Amino acid sequence: xxxxxxxxxEWIRLDGDVATVGIxxxxxxxxxxLVFVEAKDVGTELGQGDAAAVVESVKxxxxxxxxxxxxxxxxxxxxADGPTLVGDDPEGEGWIFTMKIGDTAQLESLxxxxxxxxxx
Amino acid sequence: MSETAPLLRTPLHDLHLELGARMVPFAxxxxxxxxxxxxxxxxxHTRKAAGLFDVSHMGQLRIAAVSGDVRxxxxxxxxxxxxxxxxxxxxxxxxGVLTNARGGIMDDLMTANMGGWLFVVVNAACKQADTAHxxxxxxxxxxxxxxxxxxxLALQGPLAVEVIAxxxxxxxGMRFMDAIETTVAGIACTLTRSxxxxxxxxxxxxxxxxxxxxxxxxxxxxxxxxxxxxxxDSLRLEAGLCLYGSDLDETTTPIEANLAWAIQKARRxxxxxxxxxxxxxxxxxxxxxGVSRLRVGLAAEGxxxxxxxxxxxxxxGGTVPVGEVTSxxxxxxxxxxxxxxxxxxxxxxxxxxxxxxxxxxxxxxKVAPMPFVAPGFKR
Numbered sequence: 260x261x262x263x264x265x266x267x268x269e270w271i272r273l274d275g276d277v278a279t280v281g282i283x284x285x286x287x288x289x290x291x292x293l294v295f296v297e298a299k300d301v302g303t304e305l306g307q308g309d310a311a312a313v314v315e316s317v318k319x320x321x322x323x324x325x326x327x328x329x330x331x332x333x334x335x336x337x338x339a340d341g342p343t344l345v346g347d348d349p350e351g352e353g354w355i356f357t358m359k360i361g362d363t364a365q366l367e368s369l370x371x372x373x374x375x376x377x378x379x
Numbered sequence: 380m381s382e383t384a385p386l387l388r389t390p391l392h393d394l395h396l397e398l399g400a401r402m403v404p405f406a407x408x409x410x411x412x413x414x415x416x417x418x419x420x421x422x423x424h425t426r427k428a429a430g431l432f433d434v435s436h437m438g439q440l441r442i443a444a445v446s447g448d449v450r451x452x453x454x455x456x457x458x459x460x461x462x463x464x465x466x467x468x469x470x471x472x473x474x475g476v477l478t479n480a481r482g483g484i485m486d487d488l489m490t491a492n493m494g495g496w497l498f499v500v501v502n503a504a505c506k507q508a509d510t511a512h513x514x515x516x517x518x519x520x521x522x523x524x525x526x527x528x529x530x531x532l533a534l535q536g537p538l539a540v541e542v543i544a545x546x547x548x549x550x551x552g553m554r555f556m557d558a559i560e561t562t563v564a565g566i567a568c569t570l571t572r573s574x575x576x577x578x579x580x581x582x583x584x585x586x587x588x589x590x591x592x593x594x595x596x597x598x599x600x601x602x603x604x605x606x607x608x609x610x611x612d613s614l615r616l617e618a619g620l621c622l623y624g625s626d627l628d629e630t631t632t633p634i635e636a637n638l639a640w641a642i643q644k645a646r647r648x649x650x651x652x653x654x655x656x657x658x659x660x661x662x663x664x665x666x667x668x669g670v671s672r673l674r675v676g677l678a679a680e681g682x683x684x685x686x687x688x689x690x691x692x693x694x695x696g697g698t699v700p701v702g703e704v705t706s707x708x709x710x711x712x713x714x715x716x717x718x719x720x721x722x723x724x725x726x727x728x729x730x731x732x733x734x735x736x737x738x739x740x741x742x743x744x745k746v747a748p749m750p751f752v753a754p755g756f757k758r
Contacts, residue, residue: 292419
């Protein structure tokens with residue numbers, strides 16, 4: 260499975276027509292300990308770059324954007340009681356939501372790991 | 380202040396960098412937002428042990444009477460501040476506000492009677508305006524000296540007194556809101572037993588050249604963690620303390636801001652020195668007749684923080700607007716969202732359920748007493 264990255268520090272990993280989305284380790288480090296994470300309701304249709312979720316630290320709320328167009332399929336419910344999981348394992352267990360995607364061509368507009376890391 | 384003006388630095392700038400602080404612009408200064416421990420850890424450590432804050436950006440003023448009698452300086456300042464300053468004993472400090480002609484708040488400040496002079500601490504963003512206002516209004520009666528070459532450190536938390544005691548034998552005998560001139564670690568300073576966290580603690584004013592030595596002496600105690608502006612904000616919010624520019628401004632009066640407690644009997648209706656400050660007519664009328672809106676504490680019911688500028692409604696449909704949140708964050712010690720804001724007076728009773736607009740939804744919040752945490756003051 261290939262992981263793609265956005266310039267706004269999300270990652271997206273594709274498995275069939277379902278993609279998992281989270282924030283990068285770099286973003287998690289910048290945000291500090293999270294106190295609340297919430298995704299849009301399951302079934303919400305999103306265009307590429309639409310606000311899909313929000314992560315909140317003590318001080319600030321930050322939007323998480325849909326890396327490509329799709330429909331919210333699931334929220335990582337572990338985050339409801341344990342938002343710190345994002346900081347502990349941002350690119351693994353701390354995933355935020357999954358989305359059902361259609362047009363995979365939009366993936367070509369994203370960054371691969373090397374290109375993302377080169378921008379940091 | 381120009382957006383392009385270079386940021387000022389406090390005397391502790393190099394130490395902040397050495398400690399790994401993330402620096403941000405704040406009120407024209409480059410200030411530490413947080414250190415490597417992070418906001419959450421810094422906040423919780425301050426409530427449990429002791430945190431050291433650099434608040435050197437704040438304005439420190441030395442105000443003396445032309446007559447030489449500190450009481451004359453106090454009486455002069457009373458014409459700008461609705462606080463009983465003439466009745467403030469030597470080595471005591473009080474909170475208050477500067478009002479404008481409409482009774483609005485120009486700044487909130489701390490005034491201490493140091494025996495022969497008044498020591499006034501004002502907000503960083505207001506210090507030029509405050510100084511100009513006080514000087515022009517009271518010319519001929521007082522002399523204002525901006526203590527430009529001085530730093531201000533705050534040591535806050537339940538263990539602050541144990542940390543400072545070996546360095547300053549005078550400190551443990553002080554009560555909350557005492558103010559003295561003494562030495563800490565052999566360094567001459569103004570020392571007040573007060574702060575902005577809701578905890579016991581001290582604020583220490585020192586010459587710029589001594590600031591780093593003093594900070595290092597305090598940080599040498601392993602119970603002390605450096606704490607940035609991020610945790611300073613969440614600590615003061617849990618303590619129910621106002622942030623000027625957010626919770627108080629030129630359009631809010633002390634009565635609307637629920638700061639009537641800061642106006643002592645002598646300055647209230649029927650008091651020995653009733654009124655006599657800008658906007659007194661409005662403030663006295665509001666104190667007698669009530670106000671249409673009030674600052675209240677707000678506790679959100681879920682986990683989602685309700686933040687500044689969120690609109691408040693009486694109904695879940697969001698059709699009856701009743702106010703707005705002015706400060707909001709997740710309270711690390713409360714382990715829940717905490718906020719304050721202004722609501723229409725009829726919705727200000729504790730326990731009233733309101734609804735805050737949050738990302739297009741209306742989430743319940745309850746009007747709640749402040750502070751959100753029990754104060755740790757040494758009375």
